[in-house]
Structures are given as structure tokens and as C-alpha cells.
Amino acid sequence: MRHDHLITSKQLSRSDVETVLDRAAEIDADPVAVADRHAGTLLGLLFFEPSTRTKMSFETAMKRLGGDVVDMGAVESSSVTKGETLADTVRVIEGYADALVLRHPKQGSATMASEFVDVPLLNAGDGAGHHPTQTLLDLYTIRKNAGLDDLTIGIMGDLKYGRTVHSLAYALTNFDARQHFISPESLQLPREVVYDLHQAGNGSGVREHESLEDVLPSLDVLYVTRIQRERFPDESEYQKVAGEYQIDLETLERASDDLTVMHPLPRVDEIAPEIDDTEYAAYFEQAHNGVPVRMALLDLFLSANGGGADE
Amino acid sequence: MRHDHLITSKQLSRSDVETVLDRAAEIDADPVAVADRHAGTLLGLLFFEPSTRTKMSFETAMKRLGGDVVDMGAVESSSVTKGETLADTVRVIEGYADALVLRHPKQGSATMASEFVDVPLLNAGDGAGHHPTQTLLDLYTIRKNAGLDDLTIGIMGDLKYGRTVHSLAYALTNFDARQHFISPESLQLPREVVYDLHQAGNGSGVREHESLEDVLPSLDVLYVTRIQRERFPDESEYQKVAGEYQIDLETLERASDDLTVMHPLPRVDEIAPEIDDTEYAAYFEQAHNGVPVRMALLDLFLSANGGGADE
Amino acid sequence: MRHDHLITSKQLSRSDVETVLDRAAEIDADPVAVADRHAGTLLGLLFFEPSTRTKMSFETAMKRLGGDVVDMGAVESSSVTKGETLADTVRVIEGYADALVLRHPKQGSATMASEFVDVPLLNAGDGAGHHPTQTLLDLYTIRKNAGLDDLTIGIMGDLKYGRTVHSLAYALTNFDARQHFISPESLQLPREVVYDLHQAGNGSGVREHESLEDVLPSLDVLYVTRIQRERFPDESEYQKVAGEYQIDLETLERASDDLTVMHPLPRVDEIAPEIDDTEYAAYFEQAHNGVPVRMALLDLFLSANGGGADE
Structure with a gap:
């Protein structure tokens, strides 16, 4: 190097x-x-x-x-x-x-x-x-838990403002990874990021979704990020949107047993504490990495x- | 352990x-x-x-x-x-x-x-x-200066709010120690602490006083704590009360020559600086311990x- | 020692x-x-x-x-x-x-x-x-760049409030140094400092100037300090005064090629960045020293x- x-x-x-x-x-x-x-x-x-x-x-x-x-x-x-x-x-x-x-x-x-x-x-x-060192520790965690080749990853939450997400998405275009982006419409990936990913990705898939439901069963990794309250004009609007992008054990019933759940931390309500002690949870390991x-x-x-x- | x-x-x-x-x-x-x-x-x-x-x-x-x-x-x-x-x-x-x-x-x-x-x-x-590590360094200082067995200790000042004092008092029930608590009535030990000390103490004495005067000559150790201004409704009331629980060389005339004076620090006016260079003073050593x-x-x-x- | x-x-x-x-x-x-x-x-x-x-x-x-x-x-x-x-x-x-x-x-x-x-x-x-350690690193920098004997130094800027300047000036009276002090009248060295320097200096010259111009060609070292905005009643007055005590490459045209420019840092506008990469600049080395x-x-x-x- x-x-x-x-x-x-x-x-x-x-x-x-x-x-x-x-x-x-x-x-x-x-x-x-x-x-x-x-x-x-x-x-x-x-x-x-x-x-x-x-x-x-x-x-x-x-x-x-x-x-x-x-x-x-x-x-x-x-x-x-x-x-x-x-x-x-x-x-x-x-x-x-x-x-x-x-x-x-x-x-x-x-x-x-x-x-x-x-x-x-x-x-x-x-x-x-x-924030390249965050991206590298994310890649390290993915490689350890799911492998970086033939990877299907879902990235969920605030995709508009998160530099963590953009960096990771770019870096993944180096590998054979299918990327699914799951967010409310108002927090979608910026269009220029999507464009760049398509340019860089030489064919690796980039797909956007408003709901986790359809794509969940196919995922090897689900990377969850925090949706910030201050992005929304009022509290009720935030509660409604944020609630749809939170996961708990019930959410994960349709997931693969091998699913790895990641989060750059700190989390607030995005991942229910009941997931912490399951085999899914890799977010503390991710921080330690x-x-x-x-x-x-x-x-x-x-x-x-x-x-x-x-x- | x-x-x-x-x-x-x-x-x-x-x-x-x-x-x-x-x-x-x-x-x-x-x-x-x-x-x-x-x-x-x-x-x-x-x-x-x-x-x-x-x-x-x-x-x-x-x-x-x-x-x-x-x-x-x-x-x-x-x-x-x-x-x-x-x-x-x-x-x-x-x-x-x-x-x-x-x-x-x-x-x-x-x-x-x-x-x-x-x-x-x-x-x-x-x-x-x-605050167990404070208690252990207090015990270490007492043992070094006066011994933990056959000990007569006076604990003076704000006994109501001080966790340092409560922890130390509990810990001393493990040893053969007579404990005298000296404070204004409004800052006495909480009743549940007194009750617990009696329960734990298997006979070791716990006595409460409003004045240091009577008990001072019998003490091996005098543990002074700070009385906080903000506990009192007005300044004059504070001055009156605090003044009675401050010590100087004149106060110590009736004490044993072997008396050890301790304080968890920081102090404000509780111990006159003239005591610092005497054999009584163990509060800086206590901090260093x-x-x-x-x-x-x-x-x-x-x-x-x-x-x-x-x- | x-x-x-x-x-x-x-x-x-x-x-x-x-x-x-x-x-x-x-x-x-x-x-x-x-x-x-x-x-x-x-x-x-x-x-x-x-x-x-x-x-x-x-x-x-x-x-x-x-x-x-x-x-x-x-x-x-x-x-x-x-x-x-x-x-x-x-x-x-x-x-x-x-x-x-x-x-x-x-x-x-x-x-x-x-x-x-x-x-x-x-x-x-x-x-x-x-601030004696600052003075010692200043002396070290001077000795390395120009020598402490047979030294001609100009000290410029706010000479009234700067403890750095007073300390350095005193310390230089130990050596064979001619000191020129350059400042607006309102920020001159305090009279008692000038008096002390004359007392201590056993003949080593101490001279005061309002302009750098005359003295610049003779200098081995030019020590620049910051003139603080808050010393002046209004912004325009500050701009006028401060502007006269800022240096750039044009200012230095009349200086010796061996001139060493020092500054205790942080600087604001006193030294133009264009000087940073020249042989004159010793202020980063000074900080490192x-x-x-x-x-x-x-x-x-x-x-x-x-x-x-x-x-």
C-alpha cells in the first residue's frame, strides 16, 4: 500500500x-x-x-x-x-x-x-x-461475518445524510456485492450517489426500496442506521416513519438464520435490545473491530x- | 478475594x-x-x-x-x-x-x-x-495512623448527604470500632443508616452528638466533612452552623496528642490551614493513599x- | 544548575x-x-x-x-x-x-x-x-539560527501586554544583544520594563521605534507578536495600526538574506503565509523546539x- x-x-x-x-x-x-x-x-x-x-x-x-x-x-x-x-x-x-x-x-x-x-x-x-476508517472496520466486520464476495446487503435508515453509508456503498462496488437501500422516500440516497454507484459498480446491483419486507429474506447483512428526529418537521411524522425502520425479533422472523445485523452506533430505538444477545447482532463486535x-x-x-x- | x-x-x-x-x-x-x-x-x-x-x-x-x-x-x-x-x-x-x-x-x-x-x-x-474505593483508602489511612482495632472515631459535619461517610461507617462495623457522629440536628445521619449500623454492628457502639466538645478527648481519629452552603436557606444560618463544626489549633487543645485528623477533600473552611503542618493532619496523606x-x-x-x- | x-x-x-x-x-x-x-x-x-x-x-x-x-x-x-x-x-x-x-x-x-x-x-x-519555558525555547531558536552573541534583534507588535516579550527581553540582557523594540506608541514597552532592561543590560543597547523600516536592514532576527483587536476602541483604528506591523515578502525586500523571522504563535495576520516556505521563516521550527x-x-x-x- x-x-x-x-x-x-x-x-x-x-x-x-x-x-x-x-x-x-x-x-x-x-x-x-x-x-x-x-x-x-x-x-x-x-x-x-x-x-x-x-x-x-x-x-x-x-x-x-x-x-x-x-x-x-x-x-x-x-x-x-x-x-x-x-x-x-x-x-x-x-x-x-x-x-x-x-x-x-x-x-x-x-x-x-x-x-x-x-x-x-x-x-x-x-x-x-x-470517514474511511469507519468504512474499513465495516468491511472487516462484513468479511468476518458474511464474506465480501457474493454478498447481499441491505442498508437501511437515513441514507440521505449519512456519510458512513455513502462511504461504505462506494467501497462495496469493489466487491461482488448486491446492495439494497431501504429508506423512507424523504431520506433516500442522493441522486448523485446513486449515479456514482452505478458508474463504479460495473454491474453490481444497486436497488432502492421503501420497505424492508420484500428484501429481508435474501440478505446476508442488514446495516441499520439512525433516523434523526431533527430531520422531521413534527414529532408525529418522525414517530410514524422511524417506527417502520426499527427492527426487533418479530421483524427478523423472515430473515435468514445467518443474517448479520450491523449498526455504526450510537443507536437510539432502531434495534430492539432483545436482539443484542442473539447470533444476529454484530454491532458491538463492529465497534470493537x-x-x-x-x-x-x-x-x-x-x-x-x-x-x-x-x- | x-x-x-x-x-x-x-x-x-x-x-x-x-x-x-x-x-x-x-x-x-x-x-x-x-x-x-x-x-x-x-x-x-x-x-x-x-x-x-x-x-x-x-x-x-x-x-x-x-x-x-x-x-x-x-x-x-x-x-x-x-x-x-x-x-x-x-x-x-x-x-x-x-x-x-x-x-x-x-x-x-x-x-x-x-x-x-x-x-x-x-x-x-x-x-x-x-464509593467503595474512597472507603478503602479511608480504612487504609486509619489503619496506618491509628489501627482498625480498638478504634474510637468521630465523624463530623454533613452526615445526612455524604455517601463517603455512610460507606465508611458501614465498613467500620467489620472492625472493633466505636463510632461517634457529630453534626447539627438538620444534618444527622439518616435514620435508616443508623438502623443498619446497629444491625450490622453486633454491639459496636454508634453514638450521635451535636457537639464535638465532650467526645473529642476520647478520639483516635476525627474525620471531618464539608458542610455545604447550599443546604441552608440563608447565609447567616449557614455561617452559624458551619462555624461550630470547623476545627483549628484551639479546638484541638483538648484532643489526644495522637489524634489523627482526616478529610476526604476538597475542604473549604472546615479545617484551619494552621493544622496542616502539625502531626494531627493526615488529609493530604489520605488523598495520596x-x-x-x-x-x-x-x-x-x-x-x-x-x-x-x-x- | x-x-x-x-x-x-x-x-x-x-x-x-x-x-x-x-x-x-x-x-x-x-x-x-x-x-x-x-x-x-x-x-x-x-x-x-x-x-x-x-x-x-x-x-x-x-x-x-x-x-x-x-x-x-x-x-x-x-x-x-x-x-x-x-x-x-x-x-x-x-x-x-x-x-x-x-x-x-x-x-x-x-x-x-x-x-x-x-x-x-x-x-x-x-x-x-x-513564562520561562517559552523564553528558553525562544533563546534556543535564536541561538540555532543566528547565534546569541553579537546579535541584533527586532521585537515588534504588542510590547505592552506580552509577557513573552518581556521575559525574552530580560533574558537577552545576559547576552551581547542589541534590542530594537518596534510598536505603535499605544503598545510600547511599559516604562518599568525599559528601566529594568537598562539596569540589567550593562550597556547592551535597547532602542524603541515606531516603524520597522529604518531598523530592518540591520536585524539578524525579527520577533513578531500579535496585536490584539480588543486593545483598540474601534475596528478601523485597529486595522490601521495592525496593518503597519504586518510583514509580507515585500516588507522583507530590504532585510538581510539571513534574517530569521520568529513568532510565538498563534498568528492571525501578522505574517503573510507567503513567508512560510522561505528561508526567513523559523516560527514553526520555534514551536517544535x-x-x-x-x-x-x-x-x-x-x-x-x-x-x-x-x-
Whole structure:
């Protein structure tokens, strides 16, 4: 894998994705083998937006590789409030760290920031832009539970605003996957995303539905996302729509026994807690997979840049 | 000691308490011996309420054992604000860490959370509920300064709202301790706590007083707590009451030369600074004792769960 | 170097400064040699005011020496909000750490706090008081780029309120430096600072100017600081004044080719981005120099106090 920075999952070829997932699987199988691999390495965390799981799992990943982090902390207590540009902030912090992780509310900020630094920069979400490490952990979870080839996946919920969903959908066009998109009409995939998927997909199917019912029995994976209350003009409208895209054990009666249910979390009411302890549920495992996948990414980027000894 | 989690000091037998205090004493005597004992271990910090000393001393304890922490950070910048349940939050973070420390404003939350995780969970305070690690460091400080047997202790200040006081009082019923409770009538121990102490105490004395004067000469330990301004309808009423439960060198003229003065900190006016440099003062030592006691607890819980090599 | 604490750059003799800078240069040349030198050491961070680069570079410095930090966190989530005094806070946290770094908004607080603790305390800025580690990294940057002897330096911008500037100016009186101060009349150096510089300077020149123009060709170093909008009664007045103290490539046409441009950062408009990639620019290097200089300081203070093994 030859990249200076990780900005979008679109930059990753099928072979790049497989390199990351294979490395993650190796690490998952024997984490002790890499426990000191990047001792002395410091990862700079620049989170210009709140985040729990992405930040914690990057921090965990770096520490599980023997390294440590330096954290810019909350924006309110940083120099940003004094009017410093992002370009200046990253150039300063690059002097403290061997690699940087950036989350920023503005789309395109990761690309811009990466042009100012010499250390690897990993995009942890830039507004409505990209979130490639989430996509990679999603792919890792799918591969582990259902395989990435000859896959039938349903992606359900808010498909209009979710960058997670768009990134995943694009990435899946690299594989032999049939994608079903299930949402209320008002939260359908943007037309340009559908167009791009058809362009990229060389024939892999992309179909849209308003109801889960017809498509459920054929699914290997059901990827559920949160429908946000604030997208709807009034509460009753939200309740009506959201209710149709929630799943419980009764919903799943018509599903395959091998169905894998995923969710990027946090969830609110989309998945009934009664599913948590069943074989369907893979969403906590999915969150946990953030660690080996980010360990793999850090290892690949730090090693390519001379930050890790050869094994 | 055979426990999966540490939720309340009530779950600890006299023998459990002694196991913890003995281990803390060993560590205190030779901290270098355990400096790498839990290398590679990550402790997850979930503080849903502000805290300085409890959080810092847990963090210090884990690092003094060679491990590290991953911190959820402030609630305002976490997924909790998106409506995630505590059960979901702990199940996600359990994937990052080898043990969890939880502080939460709601009583009972530690018990609930512990039912969802497989790693050891240590309660660092759940509202008006329990705060067992504070109790253990209090007991450790008492044992070191005055001994836990044939002990006469006075506990003074706000006895109505202080969970620290209730936990300590319960724990002391395991030992041969005479307990004197000194407070204004409006801030007396709740009746159910007095009842429980009598039930648990098999004869060990529990007595209540409105004034320190009579009981002071007999005390080995005086445990002072803060009386909070906001408990009183007006400032003058507060000043009058609080003034009677503050101590200075003049107050202590009638005390034993061996008296040990404790306070869970932070203090405001309860203990005059002139006492700080005397032999009476044990409150800074008490705060510092949080480190070896929490090291002992982490060591015991992590070792029982396979997290530490045998020595 | 024989000091218990680092409170002000005024306490440092020329020989002390050279000891620190020499050690920083050694570390800079071979950071791997000290990568484990203070393994097991914990540095307590007490930042009562927001800070990005000072805090991150102290944290980086401690970690690059093999140690770790324990951070009090934001004031809002600390015991300080319960009315605890600074003297109590530092005495508690001293029990967790082998050395302390303090930033506090009140002038004199570092001196006061240092009287209550036995571990080394390093002042990271106390209000309008001192910020000695900034001064040392400035001196290190000057020495590396232009040398500290036979130096002609211009210090420009807000000279009235900047503690950075006052500290640096005092420290330069130890060396053979000609200092030119360039500012609008309303933001001139305070008269007592000028007086002190003349007293301390044993003949080294101190001159004040309203314009950069005349003095620019003679400068080895130009140290630019930010002029703050809020110092001016109205926006147009600010724009007019600030505009005269901003530099771009055109401004520098009359400068020496060897001119070094410094800035404590964050900058807003004082230095045009077009200068960033020229040989003049040393301000990002200056920020990065915070790491080896603070490593040197930590190493010297921790070793003097028995915290580090001899090499």
C-alpha cells in the first residue's frame, strides 16, 4: 500500500482494502505479537468535533501497538479560538507527533490539512465528506461475518445524510456485492450517489426500496442506521416513519438464520435490545473491530514512513 | 478475594478488606516491584460526572503499574449526548479496555452497568450510592495512623448527604470500632443508616452528638466533612452552623496528642490551614493513599482475570 | 544548575541558560538516546487556563523521555469549582506525580504553589507574570539560527501586554544583544520594563521605534507578536495600526538574506503565509523546539531530584 495519507476510502483499491483487512486479521489473531511494535511512537489527535468511539479506538489502537497519544483536547480550550488557521495548527502539532488523526466539521479539511504536513495524516471524518476508517472496520466486520464476495446487503435508515453509508456503498462496488437501500422516500440516497454507484459498480446491483419486507429474506447483512428526529418537521411524522425502520425479533422472523445485523452506533430505538444477545447482532463486535483495523492502518502508515521496525 | 466487579464496600468481607489493605501496604513499601506488572493493560475511564482526585488517582495507579488509560472524556463531547444508553456505552468501551472505572450521577448505575460487561468494573461513585474505593483508602489511612482495632472515631459535619461517610461507617462495623457522629440536628445521619449500623454492628457502639466538645478527648481519629452552603436557606444560618463544626489549633487543645485528623477533600473552611503542618493532619496523606489502594485493587482484579503475570 | 523549581527566567544565570540549551541540543541531535531515560516518571499537568502548544509540548516532552502524564483536566470539571485553594490542589496532586507543570491566570501563583510542594514545579505561565519555558525555547531558536552573541534583534507588535516579550527581553540582557523594540506608541514597552532592561543590560543597547523600516536592514532576527483587536476602541483604528506591523515578502525586500523571522504563535495576520516556505521563516521550527527544550528542562529537574538514572 503506497499512500502518504488516508483521506477517503475512494483512494483505496481493492488490493489496498485487502491489505488492511488482512493485517487487521493477523493482529486480531495475535495482538501480543505487536504489543511493542511502535513503542516510542506518538499519535497526535486533532478532534475539532466531539467523538467518543472513533477517538477512543484510535487511542486504544496506538497504545495496543506500544505507542502513546498527544491530544489537542477540546476546541474551546485550544488556540483555534484565537483565530489560528487549521494549516497552522497541523504544522505546529506535526512537530509533536509521528502521525496525525484529524476530525473536522468542514468537508475537504482533511485533504487541505494533509498538504501541509510531512507525517501521515488519517482522516477520522470531515463533515459530510469521508470517514474511511469507519468504512474499513465495516468491511472487516462484513468479511468476518458474511464474506465480501457474493454478498447481499441491505442498508437501511437515513441514507440521505449519512456519510458512513455513502462511504461504505462506494467501497462495496469493489466487491461482488448486491446492495439494497431501504429508506423512507424523504431520506433516500442522493441522486448523485446513486449515479456514482452505478458508474463504479460495473454491474453490481444497486436497488432502492421503501420497505424492508420484500428484501429481508435474501440478505446476508442488514446495516441499520439512525433516523434523526431533527430531520422531521413534527414529532408525529418522525414517530410514524422511524417506527417502520426499527427492527426487533418479530421483524427478523423472515430473515435468514445467518443474517448479520450491523449498526455504526450510537443507536437510539432502531434495534430492539432483545436482539443484542442473539447470533444476529454484530454491532458491538463492529465497534470493537475499530481497534484491530486502526492498529492495522497505523502499522501500515507508520511502517511505510519508517516508524516501525521490520518484524 | 473472589469478585467480578467492585460495586460497594458492603460486598467486601473483613477478610477482603484486609487483602486489599495488605496488598496496598506491600505496594507502598516497594512500588518499584510492581512498576511493570501490568504493562500493556488499558483501563477505561468513564466519568459521567466531574472528578479530579478520584480520576487522577485511578489514572496514576494504572500507570504506576505499567499500564495506561483510555478516557471517555467529558460527557458533553461523548455519544451520550446522542441518546446512547449506559448499557450500550459500557459494552462499546469494554472492547477497548481490560477493566473499567465508572462514575455516574445515578444511584444503581454501577450495578446495572456491571451486568453488561465481562471485564472487571470498579465503581468510582454512583450518585447517593456507593464509593467503595474512597472507603478503602479511608480504612487504609486509619489503619496506618491509628489501627482498625480498638478504634474510637468521630465523624463530623454533613452526615445526612455524604455517601463517603455512610460507606465508611458501614465498613467500620467489620472492625472493633466505636463510632461517634457529630453534626447539627438538620444534618444527622439518616435514620435508616443508623438502623443498619446497629444491625450490622453486633454491639459496636454508634453514638450521635451535636457537639464535638465532650467526645473529642476520647478520639483516635476525627474525620471531618464539608458542610455545604447550599443546604441552608440563608447565609447567616449557614455561617452559624458551619462555624461550630470547623476545627483549628484551639479546638484541638483538648484532643489526644495522637489524634489523627482526616478529610476526604476538597475542604473549604472546615479545617484551619494552621493544622496542616502539625502531626494531627493526615488529609493530604489520605488523598495520596488513593494511589497504593487503587493500585492494589487494580492488581487484584486484573490478576484474578488473568491480566497480570504472577510475581 | 541548582534550582528546586522553575518559576521565572530571571532566576536563570547565563550559565543556567547555556546548560539548558546545550542539553536541548544534545537531545535534539540524538533523541533515541533518552527515549527511556525517565521511564516510570509521571508529570502532573495543572492547566488552570486553556493552552494548546505549551501543554502538548510538555506532554510530548515527558513521553519522549519515556515517562507519562496525569492531567488535572479542565478547571470546570475539577475540585477547584468546589472552592478548593491552589495550595490544597497542588499538595494533593503532588502525591500523584514526580514533577508538576502549572499554568494559572494569577500572577505570582507559581511562586506561591512552589512553596507547598516537594517535587519540582515548572511554571508554564502565570498571568502577566512569567513564562520561562517559552523564553528558553525562544533563546534556543535564536541561538540555532543566528547565534546569541553579537546579535541584533527586532521585537515588534504588542510590547505592552506580552509577557513573552518581556521575559525574552530580560533574558537577552545576559547576552551581547542589541534590542530594537518596534510598536505603535499605544503598545510600547511599559516604562518599568525599559528601566529594568537598562539596569540589567550593562550597556547592551535597547532602542524603541515606531516603524520597522529604518531598523530592518540591520536585524539578524525579527520577533513578531500579535496585536490584539480588543486593545483598540474601534475596528478601523485597529486595522490601521495592525496593518503597519504586518510583514509580507515585500516588507522583507530590504532585510538581510539571513534574517530569521520568529513568532510565538498563534498568528492571525501578522505574517503573510507567503513567508512560510522561505528561508526567513523559523516560527514553526520555534514551536517544535518546545519539545527538546522542555525535554532538557524535565531531564535536568528530574535528574537533580533523583528521578533519572545517570547516563
